[in-house]
Amino acid sequence: MSINSGKRILVTGGAGFIGSHLCEKLLEQGNDVICVDNMFTGQKRNIRHLMKNDYFEFLRKDIIENIYVECDQIYNLACPASPIHYQYDPIKTTKACFMGALNTLGLAKRCHARILQASTSEVYGDPEIHPQPESYRGCVNPIGIRSCYDEGKRIAETLVFDYHRQHKVDIKVVRIFNTYGPRMRPDDGRVVSNFIVQALRGQDITVYGDGTQTRSFCFVSDLVDGMIRMMNSRDGFTGPVNLGNPGEFTMLELAEMVIKLTGSHSKIIHMPLPEDDPAQRKPVIDLAKKELNWQPSIKLEDGLKETIKYFRETIDV
Ligand code: NAD
Numbered sequence: 001m002s003i004n005s006g007k008r009i010l011v012t013g014g015a016g017f018i019g020s021h022l023c024e025k026l027l028e029q030g031n032d033v034i035c036v037d038n039m040f041t042g043q044k045r046n047i048r049h050l051m052k053n054d055y056f057e058f059l060r061k062d063i064i065e066n067i068y069v070e071c072d073q074i075y076n077l078a079c080p081a082s083p084i085h086y087q088y089d090p091i092k093t094t095k096a097c098f099m100g101a102l103n104t105l106g107l108a109k110r111c112h113a114r115i116l117q118a119s120t121s122e123v124y125g126d127p128e129i130h131p132q133p134e135s136y137r138g139c140v141n142p143i144g145i146r147s148c149y150d151e152g153k154r155i156a157e158t159l160v161f162d163y164h165r166q167h168k169v170d171i172k173v174v175r176i177f178n179t180y181g182p183r184m185r186p187d188d189g190r191v192v193s194n195f196i197v198q199a200l201r202g203q204d205i206t207v208y209g210d211g212t213q214t215r216s217f218c219f220v221s222d223l224v225d226g227m228i229r230m231m232n233s234r235d236g237f238t239g240p241v242n243l244g245n246p247g248e249f250t251m252l253e254l255a256e257m258v259i260k261l262t263g264s265h266s267k268i269i270h271m272p273l274p275e276d277d278p279a280q281r282k283p284v285i286d287l288a289k290k291e292l293n294w295q296p297s298i299k300l301e302d303g304l305k306e307t308i309k310y311f312r313e314t315i316d317v
């Protein structure tokens with residue numbers, strides 16, 4: 001497939017989990033890719049194989065500072081995404097969301113570049129309606145421990161739409177639901193990486209709360225395909241558009257699936273449920289189907305097998 005080949009594309013957060021897969025795909029499609037990352041949660045191993053490519057450039061920079069490059073498209077992904085990482089320095093997280101959006105939008109305005117903002121299902125908070133369509137305005141605690149990220153992403157969406165209305169910046173917004181796959185950090189704290197690493201090491205599988213809370217898990221290649229389709233969607237379609245896999249699983253079901261697929265003897269234990277942990281989450285993806293002709297194709301079991309293979313090859317067990 002070759003859409004938008006030959007463009008100069010900036011990817012912020014490009015050394016992270018999703019960002020590195022995105023950079024790789026954009027290079028495959030014949031683009032020139034500039035990856036900006038401060039390496040807070042990014043890993044050199046994610047982009048080492050791209051460093052040999054003449055069309056790939058890496059800039060170690062913080063998105064809260066101005067960026068001076070020339071580009072045709074911008075994907076703004078720079079932001080820690082796992083609860084333990086975004087809660088480590090919550091003020092910095094809010095700053096990365098707000099300043100990062102402000103700086104990349106300023107750049108988009110100057111370069112007349114199209115910009116795609118990586119938003120999140122967290123803008124729906126702990127949702128009262130299920131599944132969640134884009135029209136749902138969310139139920140977010142503005143003063144809780146998750147709000148640096150949830151509200152940060154919400155104000156980023158606000159800025160993106162105000163730059164569009166006020167300065168005619170060409171914008172695209174995707175709301176990403178839980179995504180998993182190779183290149184997640186083993187110490188990232190998110191549920192898929194935690195369960196797989198625990199299972200491979202024969203450690204207890206830590207289910208928070210009673211494990212009946214649900215999430216919908218999208219494999220990273222499906223997500224990246226959706227993001228690129230959104231970036232190249234018709235003029236005037238701004239989103240926000242949900243990108244996620246509507247298959248919905250409880251955390252207990254996920255734990256059991258990981259135990260089965262790894263052949264582990266690990267036991268499930270229960271730990272306290274973190275504050276403001278959403279009880280359920282599942283995307284309505286009708287808009288993505290209609291506008292982007294997109295829907296995920298990788299079943300959870302198949303995506304988990306790929307991810308387990310990656311962790312087997314990369315972690316000490
Ligand atoms: P990640 O932590 O692997 O990637 C984030 C990247 O951004 C890292 O490489 C990190 O070093 C970089 N970064 C963080 N702060 C920065 C700063 N101030 N300046 C420059 N770089 C900075 O997480 P990910 O899962 O790949 O998430 C990527 C994006 O997708 C994030 O914006 C996240 O909010 C969004 N998202 C991810 C998910 C998911 O399930 N993975 C769900 C919803 C939204």
Ligand code: UDP
Nearest residue numbers: 083189190191192194206207208213251277
């Ligand atoms: N979770 C869990 N055990 C873990 C890590 C997470 O049971 O070791 C739960 C967590 O409480 C949440 C779900 O898994 O209900 C997804 O958590 P994650 O941090 O992956 O993503 P988010 O909560 O941001 O959707």
